[in-house]
Amino acid sequence: MEQQLTIKKVLNNNVIIAAHPSYEEVVLIGKGIGFNKSTGEDVSFDKADKTFLLSNEQEKEQYVNLLPHIDEALIDFMNDILHHIEARMGQELNQHIHVALTDHIAFAINRAKKEMQFSNPFLFEIESLYPKEYQVATEVVTMIYDQMGIHFPEGETGFIALHIHSAVTDKTLREINRHNQLITRLVGIVEKTMDVEIDKKSVDYHRLVQHLHRAIDRVYQGESAGDEIRLAEMLKQEYPVCYNLAWKLIKVMQKQLNKPVDESEAVYLTIHLQRLTHKS
Template identity: 50%
Template sequence: MSGFIVEKVLNNNVVIATHPSYGEVVSIGKGIGFNRKKGEELSPQLFDKTFVLKDVKEQESYKKLLPQIDQNLQAAIIESIHLINDRVSGKLNEHIHVGLTDHLLFALQRVSQGMTIKNPFLKETITLYPFEHDIAVDVIDLIQDKTGIGLPQGEIGFITLHIHSAIANKDLSEVNQHSQLIYHLIQVVEEQLGVRINKESIDYSRLVRHLRFMVDRVLAGEKVDEPEKIALLLKEEYPLCYNISWKLIKIMQRKLGKPVCDAEAVYLTMHIQRLQKKIK
């Protein structure tokens, strides 16, 4: 017994159902609404291929999107979310159904009208979230295979952020804020060193990833050990890099509203110095 009883069929892919524990839910799955009748119980076998929206706000948002979506496109998006779900080990935040559906809907509309939106942070996004990026590439391929519409490279970056948001259980706005903070910190490094950093270099990738995990540590209140002797040595040997690292720390503290431990300056200085050394 699944406990899910059909209340109303919205289309071939979406059914309103009721459940004794969850109340009214929106059940989403390719073909789930086909030939369904009110009062019918949804078979348990369906639920490895079906998503259930339990949050009322998400339900309403999804229902508002439905009239705008061609059923074939909707089926392709549902398949894409299944692909993402199959590739991750944890549970996806259910907002991905609204967020990614909405994003893909308008992305496909823009492309069909000959419009494209540039993504100036694509390289950083790939570096920040390589696992999610690999999945996003497969989503783009699946969408093209099912709809015949090829989405531009920049869209991979936006889809990557949606996937990371669902995996990390963070609001997309929060993910965007933290990503923008890292982009800004990289720009500060470039300004202070007076160079354009080679974004294909391994040292650049290491700095971007270091900043990402530094943001995560600050938000979690985690501290790193401070090697005092190294701190003194770096301050004397590489004063420019050491000062830049403190500029970054102050920006991070202001943007995140949380303290950053002094020891972070040591590790940041080493990353910046490695970049400076390659530039000279």
């Protein structure tokens, strides 16, 4: 039997909010699902192409306020985009992406139509840290161009990748951006201290950024990178500049994260810095 739900609010022809026996309220998205429908009427759960929960009241209010300003064709297209992201990432996405990514892409389309230029200062870090998300974001940008003829600047690919990463890790964009800002700052310190311009496309840069990202995660999880006392002494003697720079980075991390950073991180940072600055 088809499950019948009661309509609580019709947002537009393609989106309704309905009462669900288990989840209180669900958002149903489907072509024409809200056409000529009214509050209190029944609707078949099976008619929805996509369903999701908005248990967070703030997100629900944001979504309700957002929809009147978005073309209904875009809402339908967003359904295809989210299906594509889920299929490519191989997992369900956190529900908040329905609000956040819809909001972002709608404004990105407006920016592109007005030919507003902007840059994404974390583009290289995003591509290095989240290669799969970045690839899927590139595919989303291609889908938008094929469907709407709108060309997004490269910076938008980075922002979409962050939304995807947020949805698969359940981390907030604020938290992700804070970590990216810290990594960008640390890389800047390396370039200034060593008086080099690091090739952002190089394998060694990629390894350094990946290590810094994992080091930040270890700080939050209270993990150690390992006990490498003898190796630390050797590196301190062999590569004093890189070793001292590693400790400078650690102190910046400790101050910004407001957490202690394990001393063993200096060993692995020194190795990365020596390899990277030697090639530079």
